[in-house]
Amino acid sequence: MHYQPKDSFQSPRFCGPRTFARMPYVESLDGDLDFVITGIPFDSGASFRTGQRFGPGAIRDFSILLRPYNPEQDINVFDYVSGVDYGDIPVIPGYIQETYDKIVEGLTPVLERGIIPIAMGGDHSITLGELRAVARQYGPVALVHFDAHSDTWDIYFGQKYNHGTPFRRALEEGLLDVSRSIQVGMRGSLYGPEDLNDARNLGFEVYSTNQFKKLGVERTLDIIKERVGSGPAFLSFDIDFLDPIYAPGTGTPEVAGVSIDDALALVRGLTDIRFVAFDLVEVLPQFDHGQITAMSAANIIYEFITLLALRKRAERDQESQFVSNANTTI
Template sequence: MGLPAGLPQPGCRAAILGVPFDCGTHPFRVGARQGPLEVRRESRLIRRYHPSLADVDVLSLLGAVDAGDVALVPGRIDDAFVRIEAAAARIVKTGAVPIGIGGDGSVSLPLMRAAARKHKGLVALHIDSHTDAYPYTPDDRYNAATQFTNAAQEGLVDASSSWHIGVRGFTYCSGVLEHTRGLGFRVITIEDLLRRGFAQTVAEFSDTVAGRPVYLCWDMDVFDPSVAPGVCTPAWGGLTAREGIELLRSLSGLNIVAMDFNTVSPPQDVNGMAAQLCSHMIMEALVLLAANLGLLPD
């Protein structure tokens, strides 16, 4: 987006952090480690002004910076998670909101660890076609389907106040929703979401969290593959681009203290569609953040 490179300085309210990591365990869609690079490339199309939404330079108002990528080796899970958490913690310590670009969904766990260090009572709002709160075996604890299981068990987030929104599609095993709910999470399927409407759903979530700090995790496969083909685990029947933008904008007023956008997998993308949509969603999130911080003019 043309942001200055470097770590947050005094007055900076938001910092982009690339997390070029995937576990390398997907049967045939490995490549989300390339996501940060492609999202940055597509972000060159982003324009700073939105006449009907925020006709001001939001990026300058936030003093936003691009903090670069975490230095890591994809596939070395334990070492990479330590490095991701440390990099995010440096941003959180400055008071800026870290905005992670994945990477597969597993990167949310070390990012949540960093956020939970500072923000007590953290809750998660997870927008995804999957709960990523699956059971795990002792030899496969960390993968792109277990980050919210680990987050609940480690006490990083208050699962009883955390929601998974947009869940749909087939799974590899039975009992997924029961396991997620057993951890304390609330699950809103995409059928529930579209029937209830975005405004009503988010208003209920907002009442539940009552101003507490929120970690926003946005998995790009919540979108339909027709608009975001380059994701790790596509599932048909997802949100249109227009619906996703509307859902994100409906989060106005939440106390979002950290966020990530994950699962863009460039080797499976078509003309950079998923990466470009991801860069747009990050810009929408920055506008939302500026509004929630009271930085936008009336």
């Protein structure tokens, strides 16, 4: 079965249970599935504001406005991909290691079937659990990381596992190919220069928000694609990459961030990268007046799905061209 959103000309958007973009709620992996949307509502790794556990619900609430045709990419997304809202992974509040086990358990069957998970956080600590599951299937992957913070601290409050440490832990566990990994958007006050130098010393290519603004979207995309290459990659998007004007509802906001226009242009431009998993984290609805942050998050995830649809369309076009050339040769 090919899954796609409900027809909002037949069923008003405010009808029915909240699922991402009104996609079917399906907890089975049977059928024709290219991707699943899943929530990971864990926020016990947050260091300042908490409440990110309610992020997946907030994103779903706004996402009912999304429509299947993406005019910026000129593609009817669900003509090419089939996906469902897979529900939430059952996390254990206050118990991060046990929650990591739950994340691996929940995502492993998805990845084993070649289905691409798109996770909604939750704080950024969840990404370590996702990467553990992804590496089981694909080995070390490249990381494309949009964030105001590098999340490569060693210890925070004397603890090694929280939303400030996932990518250092991921390197230590051999989950990332750091030679192909890149972080974009770093900004804000720090405890010292080592906060960013540590990430660079670990092997990440790191660009601050100011560097990105000087480079511009197109040059930054060239740098990302050159860095990542053709191997499998994981895209992790912390909503605090955006300026608080566009994302007030987040745990550790930093001023002078990226506009939603540039953020969407960046994601839209990430074609030709072999993404095998995505996440978007740190949406905190308690501080999100007018659903501004949820609005941005839902549209960014929609662009993740569009990237998958563009890849499928390109594959179909290549197959059609191959058949056409073969017939011409005959």
